[in-house]
Amino acid sequence: MTDEGIFLRNSWYVAAWNHELIDGKKLARTILERPVVVYRGGSGKVVALDDRCCHRAAPLSMGRIEGDDIRCMYHGMKFDPGGKCIQIPGQEKIPPKLGVRSYPCVERYNLIWIWMGDAEKADPNLIVDYPPLADSKWRGLPGYMHYRANWLLIVDNLSDFAHLAFVHTHTLGGSEEYAYKTKPVAIEKLDDGFRVERWHMNADPPPYHCKVIPNRTDKIDRRNIGRMLIPGIFLLDTMFAPAGQGAERGVQVPGTRQYRNAQFMTPETRSSTHFFWNYLHDFDLENPNISLSLRHSLEEAFMEDKAIIEAQQKVFDADPNYQLLAIGADAALTYFRWALARRIEAERNAARAA
């Protein structure tokens, strides 16, 4: 079974939250069906290597960090951060070809970004820019979940917010009305994904928001602006403004509260996904219970998604040829899948030409 045509390789993926590397952790994580070990070396540098010793395939994640290097604890071979073998106990000469693959890594926004494709193309400027993740005006608690589902099923889920009405009625949605009364204002096609805006006017605040505000019965105008970006990054700006005061015309209504939400879908395999997220708020920053409450609410909602998305995956596992039928609301996800497929195709063609 080959993965050709399944994944985009020349792209930055989130490999981990940086808090996952504390205390000398050698994090073993499969990414795009390749086993990777990620660790922080003694100098602070983050290293990502193929998690298989080139000698007898023992996992380096069972090894020992020595400075910025790592030693395989089967026969003691030592590798530098570039993957080069620099010591073989009991052997003086080290053949130059001995080594493991090293993956470019960047630490940004408390995330470890990894590049699984051609290392020469790994330009850190290509990492998505999302300032709230690094801005002290925003606060949140980072989360991780593992999905037994293809990452595009999660992308699909996030591409149509009508699901809030039915999947998340009692958590994020608030009522089934959201599906009937609201629509995307516009779906803007981007080179690397899409942007969608959706308003729900004069609505009850949804349950997760109620838990962190004082006036739970006041009507609100709710605006969601989402961007879905290749290879699988979802950035959502949410605003709850007191209803009927012109928020939709750009009025800065007093009492408005905002959220910033970043979600990163990194394929583990073609049928499982690493899901990283943070849900940030810009109010009551001195009260840590706000972040905790939002973290719990979102986790509860993501478990609702997980149940239905993993059920979808089982349907496809049982019948890989099952044909879906599109509805109008699928425009966004259809475009995204098309744009991603075009990028994968271009990458494959370039590789064949080279």
Next chain:
Amino acid sequence: MTDEGIFLRNSWYVAAWNHELIDGKKLARTILERPVVVYRGGSGKVVALDDRCCHRAAPLSMGRIEGDDIRCMYHGMKFDPGGKCIQIPGQEKIPPKLGVRSYPCVERYNLIWIWMGDAEKADPNLIVDYPPLADSKWRGLPGYMHYRANWLLIVDNLSDFAHLAFVHTHTLGGSEEYAYKTKPVAIEKLDDGFRVERWHMNADPPPYHCKVIPNRTDKIDRRNIGRMLIPGIFLLDTMFAPAGQGAERGVQVPGTRQYRNAQFMTPETRSSTHFFWNYLHDFDLENPNISLSLRHSLEEAFMEDKAIIEAQQKVFDADPNYQLLAIGADAALTYFRWALARRIEAERNAARAA
């Protein structure tokens, strides 16, 4: 992997006992390797649909029953009992091709019968007739078991009652003598299976029978008449008559007790089976402990079968080409497998011609 040639599709299968549908249960059950949701609508009608929303493949069994309809709780699409999509929240026009497959269903004998093949051929008159299941002179408690084994291994098991001697010595059989001293009187080939009759004269009553009769030491003449019918239905009439009084010549001997037993093997997949059964008695009907005792005895015995049949399946899983060698007692099962294969072949030829 295709299922062509594995299953007979144009045939009634038992999908469930009707008590499995109480309280608005949306029963998710795979039948002939197809995922099906079965539910009772508000009007009392029983509905069976493909358990995959046509939109994004979410299971309808995770949905919500609304009257006789069912709503997918991912994006809110609603389907009528015929499988037609009748609502898409947020979208006015519904393309006529939107819908899921609906399977003909009939409720009879407290069983839900399903037709997995060509719906136009689903004639309820083809459902097997077994009056004791609907006759108040007979009483029993319905049972269900799941087998990790191909359904024909269970058919085989029931096709040769010599196994009572060895598998069920201490439950249904009574002694190993049953295998040595008794033989099928005749095996009658039917168009849709076979009929077999077997007598055990002047025998001790077997343990399960002893538990529900007063005189446990009196010898009996035991008669079993079994019919095995396509696609996998076993109907067994059992009589225990006081020994030596001419039961084998048709004499109605006072003190005779009778049982009627129906077993339905519905393939879940090619290597797993839904097994439905009821063991009915015609005596002491006012005493509910008789049914309970028989239910427990039979369940105990079926667990003995399950152990050996699932062990067989594991042998074939490990070596699908393992060749069996027939003995004389295999005439019945050999004929049944041949008759079923002929029916499947005919169905396939008809499908190709059409």
Next chain:
Amino acid sequence: MTDEGIFLRNSWYVAAWNHELIDGKKLARTILERPVVVYRGGSGKVVALDDRCCHRAAPLSMGRIEGDDIRCMYHGMKFDPGGKCIQIPGQEKIPPKLGVRSYPCVERYNLIWIWMGDAEKADPNLIVDYPPLADSKWRGLPGYMHYRANWLLIVDNLSDFAHLAFVHTHTLGGSEEYAYKTKPVAIEKLDDGFRVERWHMNADPPPYHCKVIPNRTDKIDRRNIGRMLIPGIFLLDTMFAPAGQGAERGVQVPGTRQYRNAQFMTPETRSSTHFFWNYLHDFDLENPNISLSLRHSLEEAFMEDKAIIEAQQKVFDADPNYQLLAIGADAALTYFRWALARRIEAERNAARAA
């Protein structure tokens, strides 16, 4: 999936310790991907048969031992130690072809040896000779472990003792120095494997040895002589002599202690292994705690091996084409794999010619 070219069939393998057959145990064990039942008959004879009744494939290990015969407890067919069917309840004539395969078996050194290939070639004289296993001057407790790994990964492990330094630092190794300061004196190629000798001079005694000796701080000269034999048998003679008194020149140094260690790797499948072992000592024979301590120490060390070897297997499961790069220390394992492959090739050619 065929096993052709994977296993050497014409060879003696260890099927069990004989204590595994007490109390009429019908041991079900897969060997070289064939299901086998092993039992001791009433006469004391050890029998090994294909663990699938020739009739309907029910496991004979669910059957009943009758004298030296075994009866299938599905329909009661009885087989003699040669695998011939000698009774079918309810049937007088037994077709001569009815029977199951019987495997030659020999009980020696408290081990049950089995021959999975051509029975005519099963010469008991081909069983490896290792006198300490049958010599009352040596004492030990037999052990068994199950590996989810190809047996050659265990062979590899035992072929390079540098791993003692890193995998077994705190159990069998004692320090990482062992990998840097010691080398095989010579690797002697044998027709059926190799012999290797390795010295560690003036070393601290390793932890497992310390636990069974009085003077734990005295330096020792440590000698290991290992033989690895086809199909996967490792015989290790270990000597700890007080340091600096000429043990390496053959001097019989007072206070020297010796161990004899036999390990038998029998493939269960191509990715799992039965591992039998005994670690024998020649001192303090009257003290049973010595054997117990060694048994516990070795088991602890073998768990260290198991963790890393099963991790290797997972790497190969995920990527069967992963290419290894050899180092100098791989000479022994490379030769063994080559010699075994040559034997398998010869066996295959002979089979094709015949």
